[in-house]
Amino acid sequence: MTPRPATNSFGRALASHAILIAYTVIALFPVLVIVVNSFKQRNAIFRSPLSLPNSETFSLVGYETVMAQGDFLHYFQNSLVVTVASLFFVLLFGAMAAFALSEYRFRGNSLMGLYLALGIMIPIRLGTVAILQLMVAGGLVNTLTALILVYTAQGLPLAVFILSEFMKQVSDDLKNAGRIDGLSEYTIFFRLVLPLVRPAMATVAVFTMIPIWNDLWFPLILAPAEETKTVTLGAQVFIGQFVTNWNAVLSALSLAILPVLVLYIIFSRQLIAGITAGAVK
């Protein structure tokens, strides 16, 4: 990996590890509290929220409620469909736009790049009313398609921005060699360029996926019907105005972590490479 100067590295390693460990603890603490408490009885959650479940307080009642009430498996499926489909389109269209911006010279190229990147700074939620009107007009309310469309739009700016930077670094000679060998622009894109920016793709995938999975806003507005509910929205049924079924909420949230965790692990090897790509040459 990175060659490091051998000077006095122990003290520095200790300090940097201390900082990293502290950060890890802070970052993981809320997640841990959720998971731990999801296995406890309601009383125990409030009496000592930080203690681990023991034989007395251990309970799966939350998970039982979740499984019994509503169609949770179906919510999961909705979330997965929306996330995976949006991710697919963000990566596909983002990479294609990035390739066009980085590879071809045309009038208004940099203006177009700026326009596509603008979305990073302007939250898509500002357009909620217009989006809702659009979906009503298109008859897409209460469909997963509506969510997929919105999330694709939401994810594209960052994807285009990051991927076009990476694609600029792909050797021109390589693409030109492909052209001389008669490869089509699509083949050059899919077979030569995409594999070389895989780490960047994974980075974009993770940054795109998590907000989509966690989003409550658009499912609530665009697709609140029973058959299109996502997990985060589904978990809200346990949060009442007067009574909240904390066991169920915590269990639902714990379960909701699992799929993203799996996706994250799939991408993470590539991700590390992507984050450090600029720094480590």
Place this chain on the structure above:
Amino acid sequence: MGSLELRNVRKSFGSVDVLRGINLEVADGEFVVFVGPSGCGKSTLLRIIAGLEHATEGSLIIGGRDVSAVPPAKRGIAMVFQTYALYPHLNVRDNMGLGLKQAGMPKADIAARVKTAAAMLSLDALLERRPAELSGGQRQRVAIGRAIVREPDLFLFDEPLSNLDAALRVQTRLEIARLHDEIGTTMVYVTHDQVEAMTLADRIVVLHGGVIQQVGSPMELYNDPANIFVAGFIGSPKMNFIEGSVVGRDGVHTLGVRPEHITLDSEGGDIEGRVTHVEHLGADTNIYLDCAAVGLLVVRGFGEQLVEPGSRQYARFDTERTFAFSADGSRAGV
């Protein structure tokens, strides 16, 4: 077959004119080298020939056919790049065969051609390896092999040796020369290394500022440069330029004399100076002579020269081999 003709080729990037009207004819089987300083448009010209870049103006004829609007793969060319540009996901065999596969050639024929090319470049043992598992020299040989396999009418090389170390560069240079002797195909070669240009070329094209300065055989350029730029560019160490009036040549704006055409004499000569530095290269010696009126002169002596730094010497020019230039840089009558 592999002749090449450029007619008034121009190229601008936005408002920047990179090539300003290139006219050139290359005969079938010729080895032509483009040289010029960095940024003079050599690569751009080569990429236009390859079809990777559109000329803003002008036309391009390969083998008697106007190919200005023909895509790269159909121009009958093959190109070798400075950075090798091998496909990282394919092994050597598939790297070499990809172009033919794209062209729809039967598998058996591809295999036969790859085999021949591999034998020519002694790549047989490496055919199953990926580019990442090869050394720089091996990668460049594979890139050359990939070009040979296409059996093109015209080979294009863009600084193919500049990523290699010195020893490998000499070896690969010889290999390219041998290749040209063997298959006799037209080759256009871009470099900024004048040793490569002098050793490989049938004809050298000197480019500067997007204009062809001179076209000629290596010795023509050396013995009879058309202008002050070519005179200074070809030859190493560089030609010395002296104001004509300083050495009593009042009709001459600038006088050029190559370091190897000056001899040192402690008794008398054309101009006097102090030796500031001596470089012993073994086979020859470069002596730097600081002459008050003209600045630093470089003198090249053969073998070991015993000259003390700090001593005063006269430089004597070989009058047969000085070049006279007028104020605009063109050659003036001697």
